[in-house]
Amino acid sequence: MTNTILVVGALGLIGRAAIEHFSSRPGWRAIGISRRAPDFESPARFVSLDLQDAGACRARSAEFAEVTHILYAALYEKPSLVSGWQDPEQIAINMAMLRNIVESVESATGGLKHITLLQGTKAYGSHIEPMRVPGKERWPRHPHENFYWHQEDYVRERAARSGWSFTILRPQAVLGLAVGSPMNLIAAIGLNAAIRRERGEPLYWSGGGRLVTQASDAALLARAAEWAGTEPRCAGETYNIGNGDMLVWEDLFPSVATFFGMDYGGRRPERLAETMPAQSGTWDAMVAKYGLRPYGLEALAGASFQFADWSFRYGEEHPAPSILSTIKSRQHGFADCLDTEDAVLGWLRRMQDERLLPR
Numbered sequence: 001m002t003n004t005i006l007v008v009g010a011l012g013l014i015g016r017a018a019i020e021h022f023s024s025r026p027g028w029r030a031i032g033i034s035r036r037a038p039d040f041e042s043p044a045r046f047v048s049l050d051l052q053d054a055g056a057c058r059a060r061s062a063e064f065a066e067v068t069h070i071l072y073a074a075l076y077e078k079p080s081l082v083s084g085w086q087d088p089e090q091i092a093i094n095m096a097m098l099r100n101i102v103e104s105v106e107s108a109t110g111g112l113k114h115i116t117l118l119q120g121t122k123a124y125g126s127h128i129e130p131m132r133v134p135g136k137e138r139w140p141r142h143p144h145e146n147f148y149w150h151q152e153d154y155v156r157e158r159a160a161r162s163g164w165s166f167t168i169l170r171p172q173a174v175l176g177l178a179v180g181s182p183m184n185l186i187a188a189i190g191l192n193a194a195i196r197r198e199r200g201e202p203l204y205w206s207g208g209g210r211l212v213t214q215a216s217d218a219a220l221l222a223r224a225a226e227w228a229g230t231e232p233r234c235a236g237e238t239y240n241i242g243n244g245d246m247l248v249w250e251d252l253f254p255s256v257a258t259f260f261g262m263d264y265g266g267r268r269p270e271r272l273a274e275t276m277p278a279q280s281g282t283w284d285a286m287v288a289k290y291g292l293r294p295y296g297l298e299a300l301a302g303a304s305f306q307f308a309d310w311s312f313r314y315g316e317e318h319p320a321p322s323i324l325s326t327i328k329s330r331q332h333g334f335a336d337c338l339d340t341e342d343a344v345l346g347w348l349r350r351m352q353d354e355r356l357l358p359r
Contacts, residue, residue: 003113004029004066005229008101009074010046011036013176013184014118017218018071018225019044025226031067033074033101039179039293040354051097052076057104064108069229070115072098072151077182081306085127086145094147099154106162114229115166117155119148119238121322123170127310130320137170137238137328156236165235167228169221172242172324173311175343176218177350179295180302185215186347187301188308190357192272193260195279198286198358202265203257205250206272207312212321213249214242217343220336227334234332240324244337249312252341259345271314272305290358300356 005022009015010032022030023043030044038046047063050056051074076093078084098117105112121127124135125142132139141149155166178184193203224241228234250267257264276297283297313319329335351357 002027002029003068003229004031005069005071006031006033006064006067006101006105007044008033008051008070008072010034010044011038011178012073012075013174013178013181013218014073014171014221015071016040016178017176018073018222021219021222021226028226029066031064049101051100052093054096054100057100058107061104061108064105066111067105067109068111068113070102070105070112071225071229072101072115072117074098074101075182077303079303081182081303082127082310085122088145091145091147091150095150095154098151102155102158112162112164114164114235115155115159116225116228117151117166117168119152119168119170121170121172121324122146123148124324126322131322133321134323134325135240136325137240159236167234167236168238169224169228170238170240170324171216171221172240172322173213173215174218174221175215175340175347177347177354179356180299182303183307184302184304185308185311186344186351187356188272188304189256189344190348190351191283191297191301192276192305192308193256193262194286194357195276195282197260197262198282202263203253203260204265204268204270205253205312206268206270207249207309207314208269208316209313209318210248210250211313211316211319212246212323213311214246214323215340215343216242217338217340220338223336224329224334231333237328237332239329239332239334240326241329241334242324242326243340243343244326245340246323247340252344255341255345256348259348269314271309273303273309276301276305286358291355292358293355295356
């Protein structure tokens with residue numbers, strides 16, 4: 001029997017990796033939902049849809065008649081990224097987007113089996129205060145307003161009434177390939193390095209003190225989504241998903257400098273969200289010089305420089321560690337892992353292969 005997965009947010013970091021994964025898997029078909037048309041070739045079918053428009057979602061429901069699984073990877077973010085994480089409007093919009101597509105799919109098919117929902121380390125309050133380490137899925141909810149809780153309550157109640165199951169995956173610092181994603185560390189790192197190399201400068205560590213943390217490769221998350229959607233033990237469960245190692249971002253930057261054939265200059269704190277937009281002219285000249293795809297700096301990076309400043313803990317001398325336990329996923333059967341340094345360099349190479357960064 002063939003399963004059909006609807007990847008919602010198909011052009012984002014997780015969504016694009018999921019489209020690539022499920023399109024190549026026997027016994028699976030993939031349908032992608034995004035507002036923009038895909039900028040890459042894929043055997044998947046794509047539906048252009050604004051998830052905030054409930055009427056538009058209802059009008060396209062017939063196109064979802066074969067859907068058996070949903071991977072919900074769509075996300076609405078405010079222009080001011082970090083402050084927007086607790087904004088009531090951001091919470092309401094993310095809730096409405098999920099509701100609109102789930103109810104559209106339910107109205108079209110009686111064959112829905114499973115929904116995979118994405119959360120993250122904000123579930124442990126990492127954006128509010130130092131989190132307990134390692135974060136564990138069994139803990140009570142951290143007491144703050146978060147669209148995660150609204151979406152989870154909705155899916156849990158809907159699943160109980162409708163008969164399908166769900167699983168929640170919690171990655172950390174997702175590494176992947178996307179254009180315009182608001183939280184793309186690969187784009188932020190790659191653009192910063194490429195521009196500095198073009199200017200004859202070394203690569204500096206722009207962040208704060210030595211943060212011990214983790215990352216989650218988007219391709220690994222796609223494999224985790226297949227596991228979650230087909231393993232009965234995952235029904236109703238939440239899993240932290242990480243690469244399996246730890247990292248200190250500052251210690252990885254010398255390898256990034258070597259990858260780009262440039263010197264590493266050590267520490268020089270810098271708020272990238274303030275300094276990098278001023279390099280848009282340099283980037284435009286690089287696009288023409290190296291024959292890159294014609295994306296401006298903001299179009300390619302989205303709000304990712306803001307996310308890099310937060311992820312690298314700019315301005316914090318002694319950042320608290322951000323570590324999640326992945327014991328539960330391993331105990332339940334998902335033991336996939338990879339080296340984060342290899343993943344970072346691999347995704348930078350993919351950006352070069354797709355003419356998004358110069359070689």
